[in-house]
Amino acid sequence: MNSAILQFLTLLVIAVQCVSIAASQSVSRPGFIFLPFEDKSDFEGKWDVGTDVPRFLSAYFKERFRVPSISPVLVKDFMNGRRAAAASLDDVKLWMELFKRFHLRYLIAGTVDQFDVSRFMTGQPLVGGYEAFKGEVRISYVVYDLERTAVSSSPVSVRKGEAAGEFADRSMTLTLFGKPSDRTIEFRDLDKIAFGSEDFNGTVIGQAHFRLAEHVSVDLENALKPLKGSNLSSSDSLLLYGQSLDNISLSLKPVIITGAIVFLEGKSVFINLGSDDGIYVGQHLDVFDEGRESTRKRKGEIEILDVRGPHLSHAQILIGHKELKVKDKVMVTLIKP
Missing domain, CATH: 2.40.10.170 (Thrombin, subunit H)
Known part of the structure; x- marks a missing residue:
């Protein structure tokens, strides 16, 4: 075999190995990475709704689709660990680092446009009346395909949407002589409840989040076909599913x-x-x-x-x-x- 042919075969083997390595690095699983959302709501309570709303969605997706879902809390931890806390969330280099770390296909960014808990009352406040409560949350979101973004080196969005969740408690509570009811006290102390906890999930704003999450889930299930039929059959997927756990735990x-x-x-x-x-x-x-x-x-x-x-x-x-x-x-x- 002459030296020219040998050199050609050597270069061919190297090229095949490079393609194999690149392909292995770009392999992704069905799953989601949630960035912290921009908070455009008027909410002034103690909850960090820009982080907590997508965190709730992440927990919901994990249970509904049975796929790994990385919450914005874990994204922040990753950024702090990489000393990238000051990095812009729309920096594609950061996205590629997240893709390389978690190998999940979809990244979701968005804004919280409304986050509100309202109290309605009829009658005379100092004599007697009835009160009811309503929770509302509304978001805008963009879903990016990280696998295709890695190939093109520029963001590839596959879905843009808006979704809302609203829940009104129709059972009217009687109030007498201006004395606050148990539900009024709960309303005033609402943001003292841990976001995503069992107590939170039973409130009007918690129920509104369940409706919001289901609306987004149905939209993405119809738009992102790889989600349909996905499961956690491989040991790698099961391991990543366990690593994606946040302290929000939902039972659906x-x-x-x-x-x-x-x-x-x-x-x-x-x-x-x-x-x-x-x-x-x-x-x-x-x-x-x-x-x-x-x-x-x-x-x-x-x-x-x-x-x-x-x-x-x-x-x-x-x-x-x-x-x-x-x-x-x-x-x-x-x-x-």
Whole structure:
């Protein structure tokens, strides 16, 4: 074998090894890295909502999708460990360091646009009346594909969106002679509760966060196909899942909600599920015939356009518009705390 051929084969082996190393470094798993969000809300309490809101989302995603999810607290710890605390959160070099450390495909950045807990009261404050409470949280977010960003060396966004969660406590509490009720005291001391704790999750703002997280989850589940069917089968994934644990721990359970089509015209339908059933705009529901549960077959899919009341919503038919009819069953699985 002459020296030219030998030299060529040597260069070819080196090139193959370099490609192999580069490929191994770019391999990623389904999962999320949450950056701290920018806080644009008017909230003035003790909670750091720019960190705590995405931290809650991270814990929710981890349980809902069963994939590793790195919270903004762990991102801050990583930055402090690398002496990069002053680095800009939109610095692609920082993102690549996070990608190299955690090998997770998606990075989420965003803003907290609203974070509010409201108290409503009717009657005379010094005599007697009724009070109720409402929690609201609204965010904007961008999802980046770190695997494609590593190849292009510039940010590659794959999803932009807005989402909101709102929960109103409809049970009115009686107040007498200006004496604060237990719920009023809880409202005043709300931010003394640990964010994401079991006590927090039972408040109106905690319940609003569950609704927010589910809205974002459904949007990303439909947009990011690799999330569907992902699991923690490999030992590496299980290890990373354990390393991604934060001190927010959520216990979630799936609940199947069933309703029916009550009116149909063209591709427009009304169903007997609404706000009290956990229905929201943009949600997708499967449609089945009205036969026995054991023999039902999926015959279509609808998307919620407008929630008209506690048990009424307007939707459009996405699949099966020629087959659907009044009294067909609609079903959706909701994630409940």
